Amino acid sequence: MERNKKVVFVSHCILNQNSVVPPLARSKGPYRDVVKEIIDCGIGIHQLPCPEYRYLGLSRKPMNKYEYDTEEYRKLCRQISKDTVDIMMEYLDNGYEILGLIGVNSSPTCSIQGDRGILMEELLNLMNESEIKLRLLDIPTDYYDGEKGREFIDTLKISILV
Numbered sequence: 001m002e003r004n005k006k007v008v009f010v011s012h013c014i015l016n017q018n019s020v021v022p023p024l025a026r027s028k029g030p031y032r033d034v035v036k037e038i039i040d041c042g043i044g045i046h047q048l049p050c051p052e053y054r055y056l057g058l059s060r061k062p063m064n065k066y067e068y069d070t071e072e073y074r075k076l077c078r079q080i081s082k083d084t085v086d087i088m089m090e091y092l093d094n095g096y097e098i099l100g101l102i103g104v105n106s107s108p109t110c111s112i113q114g115d116r117g118i119l120m121e122e123l124l125n126l127m128n129e130s131e132i133k134l135r136l137l138d139i140p141t142d143y144y145d146g147e148k149g150r151e152f153i154d155t156l157k158i159s160i161l162v
Ligand code: SF4
Pocket: 011, 012, 013, 014, 019, 020, 021, 049, 050, 051, 052, 053, 104, 107, 109, 110
């Protein structure tokens, strides 16, 4: 079957809540309704790596942006960002459409809107240098699958999946 050449880039834990700091997980695995909505539109999902998982593993404690903001962690986020921009460029150079980038609000690493996380600072800087402009959206801090998350799913549909 012909591919539709549409892809969305998402923070790792949108597909895998097993990667988040233990008390903060909001679903057993993926954000089911978010993923389902994207899949139902026939859009591919490119999952970014989880920098916090790579840096401190599964038993890390909740930390704020200030605590994460070390030279070593910035370097890791820059490496991930460079790799991600290369992947984006490959899609774009081959006629694919990147519909957007979805982060996680209030994350010290992956927040796009509000106080920007460290990965997203580095990634958006590099995207800017490469003149890659995408629609941006965050999973809200109060998002849960089901009725509670319905409003966000509507926003996702209108702002990214069109
Ligand atoms: S660093 Fe990003 S991908 Fe990893 S758990 Fe936090 S918000 Fe999710």
